[in-house]
Amino acid sequence: MFNKKSELFKPIAAAVLSLSLLGSSFTPFAIKESNHVQAAAPTTAVTSKVTEVIDGDTIKVMYKGRKETVRMILVDTPETKDPNKCVQLFGPEASDFTKKSLQGKNVKVELGVQTRDQYGRVLAYIYLDNKMFNKTLLEKGLARVAIFPPNTQYLEELQAAEATAKQKKLGIWSSANAMNGACAPKTTPVKPKPAPAKPAPKPKPAPKPAPKPAPKKESFKNCTELRKKYPKGVAKGHPAYDSKHDRDKDGWACEK
Template sequence: MNQLIIKAAACCCLLFLPAGCAVPSASNSHTGNDSQSAKVSADKSDQSQRKLVSAKVIKVIDGDTIKVRLNGKEETVRLLLVDTPETHHPRLGVQPYGPEASQLTHHLLDGKTVDLELGLGGGRDKYGRLLAYVYIDGQSVEEELLKRGLARVAYVYPPNTKYVDEYRAIQKEAQRKGIGIWSIENYARKDGYHPEVIKSNKNRAGKPQSAPRESSFEPDKNGNCDGEIKGNISSRGEKIYHLPNDRFYKITKAEKCFATEKAAEQAGFRATKN
């Protein structure tokens, strides 16, 4: 009889759940797992929203423009949200750091197959060029240009503003370092590039009043420097830099990259003896 009474009481407790009979729910006991599952779901949702199409790069025109073969058709692609200095503009000619930006895009994309995240709202500019975010092996080309100080955030027009906050944060860091286009005061502005400031900064002796700051940057995951000077630290702590035409340049894994020998020497590196 006592056992029957206990079982009946337990059943009542489960049916009506008074405060004294509350039991922990399954969801409460797995809060950590649910949180992790929600994060994974959010990540998958974000990836699904990034719709990518593959295209073969036919030609790199300049830092921010390439030609690709997409769906059997040749297309000119303009990188979204960035602008690099000109290299062969009919009116503006070659602008400072234009060749460097073009060189980086060549290095990243020549002959490669890229992923394009096409722009919204028709995805073309007034010249008929396809607008897209460009990726190579999961790496954003826009971000690489901004990181090296070889592009500015520009042409921010809705609805294609998806990554503008991230790009501006990267640009801000390049500005802080004073590298590339940001090494020349007032050269890169909201309305474009102003090479004339270089001429206006010359003193009577014809020398720049304030030379651009020398730049350095981090190597990629394989220790390469995009054809720039490699700074290597030996097991004995010796700091040595290697020029692109040095004997051991290709097999050297860099700890630091430099735009000029002067920048390498200022950082405490010496030239290799080969």
């Protein structure tokens, strides 16, 4: 009886085991690992100090004790320094952002497969605080992806960053003019208005002469006394004139 039951359960057990094994190996809905994981600076990247920012995608660094011009791989910011092109929309913003972010900072430089371009510039990925700055420019809409094989190591990741900026209409993706590389409007420096000329100071008026002191009034008891000093008498207004001595009221006192 036991043997018969064992025989009966063998196919059932085999079926259960098969289903178990099938379930463990069959993962059609398993989440696929993203290809756009943030690239951190590799151990081979060389720490270098940024000595100058030329424009949004080009900098100068001290690399292994030498001054080198570095062109960032897979990105292209709008032009600001090309003598054959105008200053493009968002070019100044890209340059200002790179300068503000990198000037005087220590960064890590990861060389591309092709290490130099036709101008002798180092081709590299730049890392600031362990984040790729090439990608940061794309995330902010300050650059577009520029593909120059064989330097395509992080192409998918950077294309994804560009696509997100396009969707958000950031920077150069905010207008058709900027997308087509239109020129930025020229700004003429505003000259400060000259200060209005101060009027010449008015000449100070000449000081008025001090008024002459009024002549001291002279008083005489009678015309006899007055004539001792003024024999012909005195006219009205004279310090010695007194109406009491002008009996005829002709304006002359003590006249003879």
